[in-house]
Amino acid sequence: MGHSQAQKAENRERILALAAAHIRAHGIDSLAVAPLMDAAGLTHGGFYGHFASRDALIAAAIMRALDDGAAGAARASGGSLGEIARSYLSRRHRESPATGCAIAAIGSETTRASDASRAAMAAQIDAFIAGVRPFVADEDHAALAVSAMVGALTLARIYPDRDSADAVLKAVRTAIATLDTQAAADP
């Protein structure tokens, strides 16, 4: 089998991507080394050639999940707050935690994570707020909009029935659009 250095980098990348998706879809605590390595097509013994420990992997996976989410947000970031909210609070995003925003997916769990992980997520929260800032009246409303988007996505995923989940998303989408001072200035 190919055990080249290039292969190793690819393998590490695959492990990390799978871990980042897993923690968003199934939570941090349920991430186990052996099943993860299996999913990556490797045996569990080789794990420690890539990461010092499970904790080190988790820290790296959180960073990766944050980057994933930020990349998705950048791709979708539109020219108005309504557009941002429409994308962030979409049914698609609600149904795809594994590829979506890490803040919403593992927010309450990260509350209890390492300081480094929490700092990384805090930085992304700040970036999210800064991205929304141009569209609203002041800093406070930027924090409000971001809190509401992260909160609403989390709440929507709690509802067991899809209709209620979608109703919450729609309600907050509509309400957030009224905070857009740019749009309000238009005729």
Added chain:
Amino acid sequence: MGHSQAQKAENRERILALAAAHIRAHGIDSLAVAPLMDAAGLTHGGFYGHFASRDALIAAAIMRALDDGAAGAARASGGSLGEIARSYLSRRHRESPATGCAIAAIGSETTRASDASRAAMAAQIDAFIAGVRPFVADEDHAALAVSAMVGALTLARIYPDRDSADAVLKAVRTAIATLDTQAAADP
């Protein structure tokens, strides 16, 4: 030792209260039977006289944590949205997840809990929205306010430094107050 029926009810109550506090402070997955029974002053073998399984305890503990949080909210619910936000988004609440709102404390984890647990939390979200409804312009803004409060408390707890955490709480408190149509009607 007193093994009376009254004692048993007290013991079950103590176990459940400890579990409800634990899951809010340290997460659902980290709840383990033996340490919990130890904290309750009992040995772990007796656990199954009170609950059918760890999963059954978790379901009961989530319900209890929701009730705790609702009781706290009812005690603090004031005559304006600003008052509600001031209490919910207080430093005190941020620092005391074990006795506070379960939606914020275990929101992202509950996303992956049993349907019954999710339904119970969904009911409380609906109640929270209904409680805020009288103070805002429409249903959508009630959902916005609740999403923002739950979201902001979660975000604040992610920040490793207290000042940033408090700044987010304050920003969202201030912004939410502007949504209060009752207060806006005042001179």
Added chain:
DNA sequence: TGTACATCAGTGAACGCGCGTTCACTGATGTAC
């Protein structure tokens, strides 16, 4: 360009540990008379 060998990515068995759960047992409780 070709050969010899050190390196090292990945293998898979083995380890110790913590956990959920079971169970035979103990002794106080509370009921039947």
Added chain:
DNA sequence: TGTACATCAGTGAACGCGCGTTCACTGATGTAC
């Protein structure tokens, strides 16, 4: 009211299992000559 006994809450040892981690080994890689 007092005694005899069935009940049952709690005990603590034991179980099997999954998990994180280690390690001796394998065989392809890539470098030195």
